[in-house]
Amino acid sequence: MDEVPNGAIMLSGGRMTNGVIRVDDSVHRPITDSSEFVATLLKIFEERKFFGAPRYLGQADGMDILSFIPGDVPARFQVWEDGQVAAAGALLRAMHDATRGSKLAGRSPVVCHHDAGPNNAVFVRGLPTAWIDFDTAAPGSPLEDLGYAAWTWCIASKCTVPVERQAKQVKILADAYGLQGPERGVMVDAILERQARNARFWAELMASPDTAPTEPEVLASRIEWSRREFAFTAAHRSAFEEALA
Ligand SMILES: Nc1ncnc2c1ncn2[C@@H]1O[C@H](COP(=O)(O)OP(=O)(O)O)[C@@H](O)[C@H]1O
Numbered sequence: 032m033d034e035v036p037n038g039a040i041m042l043s044g045g046r047m048t049n050g051v052i053r054v055d056d057s058v059h060r061p062i063t064d065s066s067e068f069v070a071t072l073l074k075i076f077e078e079r080k081f082f083g084a085p086r087y088l089g090q091a092d093g094m095d096i097l098s099f100i101p102g103d104v105p106a107r108f109q110v111w112e113d114g115q116v117a118a119a120g121a122l123l124r125a126m127h128d129a130t131r132g133s134k135l136a137g138r139s140p141v142v143c144h145h146d147a148g149p150n151n152a153v154f155v156r157g158l159p160t161a162w163i164d165f166d167t168a169a170p171g172s173p174l175e176d177l178g179y180a181a182w183t184w185c186i187a188s189k190c191t192v193p194v195e196r197q198a199k200q201v202k203i204l205a206d207a208y209g210l211q212g213p214e215r216g217v218m219v220d221a222i223l224e225r226q227a228r229n230a231r232f233w234a235e236l237m238a239s240p241d242t243a244p245t246e247p248e249v250l251a252s253r254i255e256w257s258r259r260e261f262a263f264t265a266a267h268r269s270a271f272e273e274a275l276a
């Protein structure tokens with residue numbers, strides 16, 4: 032972490048937002064189009080006693096101010112233990128439940144995080160205990176977040192973990208979430224959908240170079256990665272479905 036002149040600490044490690052800094056026990060993030068939605072969401076979490084997210088503390092000097100959550104935010108995707116995956120599933124469920132039926136969720140069942148990967152989770156004593164980075168949060172279906180979480184917590188085409196083991200962890204995630212019935216039957220479709228959507232997301236950013244958060248080569252590699260993961264999941268669909276059955 033780099034020191035910045037006013038004594039604040041630059042928080043690097045994120046992939047989207049430049050200028051996130053820590054000042055004492057708070058995090059300052061540049062105001063964006065999603066600031067208002069996120070402020071309302073974080074207030075709902077507080078009202079409904081969901082403690083797995085930062086508190087919203089207001090705005091100053093063009094920045095949103097949030098509480099700093101002590102712990103570790105992993106910089107890279109990696110292989111997680113079963114207990115860590117289960118904790119992520121339970122944390123995702125608790126977050127969704129806290130938004131169910133709220134005005135913010137609108138006609139959707141819940142408010143989704145839409146980027147609930149390990150890189151946006153704060154780990155305490157090895158377990159994910161809070162989500163951060165709600166910039167992409169929006170009304171949605173639980174399967175959107177579950178599909179993305181299953182991918183980013185349990186699946187990797189390039190890793191050495193056998194696909195059966197990856198599939199078992201997808202089951203652990205779904206079980207910890209409490210996913211049942213017809214939605215469980217389309218969990219693999221939800222994973223594939225999120226992988227395809229991810230490729231499209233980075234391609235759309237690449238199409239607008241002036242506002243893209245990083246260089247075209249980096250964006251191209253993320254598109255390539257998303258498509259590779261989609262192909263891997265599709266090729267092993269039956270292994271994932273058997274584990275979930
Ligand atoms: N409320 C918070 N509590 C603790 N750490 C935080 C908090 N918000 C951000 N961070 C740290 O700052 C980094 C970047 O913030 P993040 O909101 O994830 O931005 P990005 O959009 O770039 O991913 C995170 O990876 C994390 O290490």
Ligand SMILES: [Mg+2]
Pocket residue numbers: 044045046047150151163164
């Ligand atoms: Mg982030």
